[in-house]
Amino acid sequence: MASSYEDLLTRVRAGELGPDPREERVAVAFGTRQAVRHDGRGGGYRNEVLSLRLGAAVGSCAVEPGQLPAEALDDCVGADVASLLGHPLPAVRVAALDAYLLRHFPHLPENGASPWSLPPGSSLEKSRARARGVVGLLDLPPGARVLVVGVVNSLLEALRERELAYVPCDLKGGTTEWGEPVRTGAAEALDECAAVLASGMTLGNGSFEPLRRHAKHHGKQLVMFAQTGSAVLPRLLGAGVSAVCAEPYPFFWLDGGPGLVHRYRAAPGRSGATAASRRSGAAADRSARTAGNGAAR
Template sequence: MSAPESLADLIEQVHIGQHGEEITDAVVSVGFLTQQGVRHASRNTSYRNHVLSLRVADAVGSCAVEPGQLTEDVVLDCVGNPVAELLRHPSTAVRVTALDAYLQSVRPHHQHAEEVVVGRGTSLQKSLHRAKLVVDLLPPVRRVLVIGVVNSLLYHLRERGTGYVACDYKGGQTEWGEPVHTDALSALADCDAVLTSGMVLSNGTFQPLLEQARATGKPLVFFAQTGSGILPRFLGAGVTAVSAEPYPFFWLDAGPSSLYRYPGEDAA
């Protein structure tokens, strides 16, 4: 089976049974929205996350969305519906979440990736630990384009002496007063690698990033709560490495939590 060319191509592969005949019987049994706000102790900035999650068999798929983007009715309409039907849903977030859940159900992370435990701790301790595990997937480079600003990731890049350009649709500033750019694609040329949230799957920037990585060979590394089961399917076909973090995420509990690393050959 050839690697998918795009997210739409992967969905078509799933529809015709190239990723398991289970697609004919796969149904969403549970759907929910998680709304989170955080401001770590000693940090000056706060942020929030809204995440759609759907359960298929023994797996939960997720997709981060903008606050207010999805209503409870959309979530409830997914419950009891076949995955094959939801892969044609008009909402990109629903399509991504259903695909994520299905792919995790047929190819569980624990059978194919390195499971790493983020230890018990405060919200800041867990954020920093998780960020280090993610940054370790990057090869040594001069400057990284970081899409989806997480200050703990920037902290570890600063500790390494690695330059970065911070990008997020929300704009604003980093914890260190640096401007956050809103146009990630315009910053690609001056960066040697990309470290990005899986949320690009739902906001329209995944395909340009993938094509740029294929054309230039620049490393493309994901930290994926959104689409953790989707992005490993592009490894070796534009994607260099993935930190896959399915629900429940590290920020939901003070206790230990797991993420699954699919490292590239040149990771530090």
């Protein structure tokens, strides 16, 4: 198991986790742009994602809208993975690493994944179903405070249903659906929170490693919800990451049919969770399933 994101990059470059990355080439590079405003919600948001196809695997990295140069796609097509792991754009490096790891460590039970089904429905219905799967990975008693890095209102809603307090943080700032101010810096809120719930997008913007180091040093839970780096973050379980909800491309917002995300947990004793909090998390999972999520039974 890698000890950090940079260690994982180094090990892949050296061919320690699979075939020589100089021999594997990206066949397709594409971008996905999305604007969202769910019915009944006061605001909306936009997404932009770089995706690279390597064999049957698609690796992805989200970026702030407008930050991905058009020539990035040309840089990636036909390039070998080793070259892309040294690309100057962080999004390219993350997407290439994600594609390589997903090709050689697919989201299967033998690799530690547990399926969590998303029912067909509207984008809001699927967002809420995914949120229950993500928040169920937090092993916390009611009243505990969670730092949420990368604000998704459905996740905040699921935390409220669990009677968990939260500190919302996002580089965009603004307010939540309930009018709560969103902080733009996570560092000052870490000490006041019992756990961290963070987007995989932190891999691409450089804010992941401080969160991982803090969680590991203080024995706190760090739960990642990952469209970005869905195959990267499970390789960091036990190195500060306690659980991952991995969602490779195509994402839930692209299709109204049934979907699937993949949940991972660190081995017992490696995540910093107490026995009591693990029982609390298991009870929350059962409650989420009873509420209507079609999770694997």
